[in-house]
Amino acid sequence: MNAADFRRDFIAFACDKGVLRFGEFKTKAGRLSPYFFNAGLFNDGAALARLADFYAQAILASGLAFDMLFGPAYKGIPLVAAIAMKLAERGRNLPFAFNRKEAKDHGEGGTLIGAPLAGRVLIVDDVISAGTSVRESVAIIRHAGATPAGVAIAIDRQERGTGTLSAVQEVEQSLGMPVVAVARLTDVIDYLAGQPTLEQNLAAVRRYRETYGVA
DSSP states (O other), X not given: OOHHHHHHHHHHHHHHTTSEEEEEEEOTTSOEEEEXXXXXXXXXXXXXXXXXXXXXXXXXXXXXXXXXXXXXXXXXXXXXXXXXXXXXXXXXXXXXXXXXXXXXXXXXXXXXXXXXXXXXXEEEOSOOSSSHHHHHHHHHHHHTTOEEEEEEEEEEOOBBOSSSSBHHHHHHHHHOOOEEEEEEXXXXXXXXXXXXXXXXXXXXXXXXXXXXXXX
């Protein structure tokens, strides 16, 4: 399956699960968006497994070099475990780790769980909004003596923040590493163009991208 195919299948899956919805939604930036993506609604075993397989396909298709996976608390924790399993099924058996928000003062202690952070580490998360979670993850990885290799997310809104760049572009530029997205807003637009039951949302999404989008 090529990249266009799995992106299209992922968007269809997200729509079917109610994760990707269309209407009128207010964003954190105060903008009225014609769509909303809530990855928290991938909330059963079958949905998580399929979501993780889409991540695995996108990661492998990117050709990005990495040695292990890291999932930031909290959304990254189930994601990193599920993605590691799906990568193993596809021939890439890699170690993974995640962090706690609060340090544990008994047992093994510390804030990290899983394999020791080493080599080139790929961060996995659901989306990049302000990039705070990514920057915290980069600090954790570098503190351990490892190298951040990139970030994998479910969807890139391709929407500028307070400046001329999107949150994804800001992360790529400021941290000097790539972001791999399973799908982008342009893929959503392409998908809507061929769906009779959803095509009525196409004009609004296109207008939103023209107003707030980045290349």
